Amino acid sequence: xxxxxxxxxxxxxxxxxxxxxxxxxxxxxxxxxxxxxxxxxxxxxxxxxxxxxxxxxxxxxxxxxxxxxxxxxxxxxxxxxxxxxxxxxxxxxxxxxxxxxxxxxxxxxxxxxxxxxxxxxxxxxxxxxxxxxxxxxxxxxxxxxxxxxxxxxxxxxxxxxxxxxxxxxxxxxxxxxxxxxxxxxxxxxxxxxxxxxxxxxxxxxxxxxxxxxxxxx
Numbered sequence: 547x548x549x550x551x552x553x554x555x556x557x558x559x560x561x562x563x564x565x566x567x568x569x570x571x572x573x574x575x576x577x578x579x580x581x582x583x584x585x586x587x588x589x590x591x592x593x594x595x596x597x598x599x600x601x602x603x604x605x606x607x608x609x610x611x612x613x614x615x616x617x618x619x620x621x622x623x624x625x626x627x628x629x630x631x632x633x634x635x636x637x638x639x640x641x642x643x644x645x646x647x648x649x650x651x652x653x654x655x656x657x658x659x660x661x662x663x664x665x666x667x668x669x670x671x672x673x674x675x676x677x678x679x680x681x682x683x684x685x686x687x688x689x690x691x692x693x694x695x696x697x698x699x700x701x702x703x704x705x706x707x708x709x710x711x712x713x714x715x716x717x718x719x720x721x722x723x724x725x726x727x728x729x730x731x732x733x734x735x736x737x738x739x740x741x742x743x744x745x746x747x748x749x750x751x752x753x754x755x756x757x758x759x760x761x762x763x
Contacts, residue, residue, distance in 0.1 A: 547663055547703075548670045548746045551678035553710035554739035555604035558755045561742045562609075568670045568746060569638060576638040578611040583619040583653050584645030584676045587692040597643040606641045606674055619650075622657035634662060639670040642677030648695035650680045660701055675710045678743070682707045686726045688717075704745060709736040712757060720759070727761035734761040 548568040556562050562573075569576050582594040595601070598616055600608025607614055615633065617640070622630050634640070642650070654660040663671075671681070679685045681703040690698050707730045711718045723736035735743060740756025752758055 547666050548668070549681065549704070550670065550672045550742055550744055551681065551704075551708060552672065552674055552742040553678070553708075553712070553737050555606045555674050556609060556672070556742075557605060557740055560753050560755050561740075564742060564744045564751075564753045565639075565670070565672065568744065571638075573609050573611060575612055577613045577615075577636065578607070578639045578641055579615050579617040579633065579637045580607050580641040580643065581617050581619060581650075581677070582643045584647065584650035584680070585643055587646040587649045589645055593645070594643075604644075604674055606643070606672065611639075619653040619657040619659060622659070627658060631658075631662065634659070634666070634669075637669065639672055642671065642673045642680070644675030644677055646690065646692045646695075647676040647679040647685045647700050648690050648698065649692040650676055651700045652692075652695075654680065654701065663701075663703065679708050679710065683732060684730055686729055688722075688726060704750075706733040706735060706743075706750070708743070709734065710739075712736045712738040712741075712759075714739075723759065724761075730761075731763070733763040735759070736761070 582597050585593040680700050683702040685698050709723045709726050727734045737758040738756040741754035741758045744751045744753050
């Protein structure tokens, strides 16, 4: 997959340009599926609706896609692979909303989407906060809100962790990021809402009009 791991969506022209580059064509010519699943442990149905309809200040679903559909992961196990896998393969991009990354991780595994990811070579994954963090090895205990989560481990598609929303008081300060990074232990990035991490063909690139910091392993 091609990855655009954001803190708060496609917030500025640099991140938008990175998205178009990954797509290889204009947004207006691209089909998207949005995944609101992560929001339920924290935000509930109203937050899911706002994400899907673009009624938030976090640009994702309202960028002018050729088509936009909703992929609710909790429904997939009861539908069957023969129905939903084709929907995913036909999409150019998946827009994955924020919330709790461990809950999202659980349903990615339960639904079978996690197992499908390695075969989606040309698909672009655009994550927002937890939608980005779910692809990392760990998120840190402070970012786990789902009470049934066994620990803070997630999918490990990439080999670095992400501390989103850097600079938002009172919790997401640089001092908080430093403490978090010490707990994580491995390679990690703290990124603000004007920053994204682009991953393509094994190359990791920070795209930013804001502030970020890399914590080496």
